[in-house]
């Protein structure tokens with residue numbers, strides 16, 4: 001009999017649960033966001049070579065030097081950010097561990113953490129594990145930041161704001177003006193910006209701006225990203241954190257005791273990818289995702305869903321009220337078992353589940369043939 005209460009505030013991951021359901025019904029899995037296409041050869045070859053060379057033991061706990069150097073070079077090239085690979089970078093087991101290690105190292109029990117609603121489901125349990133209280137700010141699909149509302153949410157109990165741009169699940173890409181408004185509040189209330197930028201290279205409209213590049217923010221921003229989405233390797237579990245030296249020291253301690261380090265040979269593979277893949281790679285990643293986005297969104301509208309094309313990321317939240325009266329979770333189970341397409345119930349992204357009852361999330365990180373087959377199955381909804 002388990003009596004510990006630490007996890008009582010949260011349920012198991014709905015996203016990962018939907019993958020198990022999809023597998024059970026042999027459905028097309030557009031629920032959990034993982035690609036079905038191959039990773040770039042340079043990464044695979046470098047990882048294989050590392051294993052052949054017996055890179056089998058722990059890397060330095062905060063990341064192999066080669067990988068930290070490569071990350072530092074790319075941030076300078078992409079965003080003009082000067083990042084010290086010795087003092088300011090931590091490599092983690094995916095950005096999931098990056099977020100948990102970051103919050104555990106900067107948030108004290110009782111602190112408040114601002115989270116936009118809807119949000120990626122891990123942020124809820126992460127704040128609960130820190131004994132902090134989340135303060136939710138609604139920002140629905142297609143909405144802009146309400147700076148006054150955000151200002152009302154900040155107080156001297158605010159330790160951090162979690163920002164996710166491009167956003168999972170809404171696809172929103174925060175604009176410079178919005179980031180500046182958030183930055184001003186972080187500075188006014190002496191709060192950290194913890195920013196999840198894992199979809200940074202999948203931006204269809206606007207451009208990705210790391211909030212760390214806004215004047216005054218470098219010293220109070222923890223920038224989280226990783227290789228999962230950029231190189232289509234969600235199972236390799238290689239995440240990254242860039243933070244000022246003092247914060248990095250704290251994060252490295254938590255990271256060390258949680259996981260010791262990310263897989264050593266796979267860090268070599270990611271380092272090779274960062275070193276060798278240039279503009280062409282990122283351009284074609286985006287071009288391919290743009291086609292997938294268009295196939296998905298057009299198909300959803302044809303099948304009777306209501307949705308707007310996302311500005312970034314590889315998700316689209318769709319309203320299904322024209323198709324069914326079921327609540328989102330039952331509709332998702334039914335779609336998985338009867339139609340053969342798995343999705344994530346919208347309610348799992350909202351602090352008040354009622355707000356997501358009419359929505360489901362589709363992940364379109366699949367080859368076009370798979371997306372077309374999913375759309376073909378969804379068309380059956382129209383003809384029922």
Ligand code: GLN
Pocket residue numbers: 015016031032033034096120168363
């Ligand atoms: N971020 C992806 C999603 O939202 C995958 C999450 C995960 O399972 N780590 O589907």
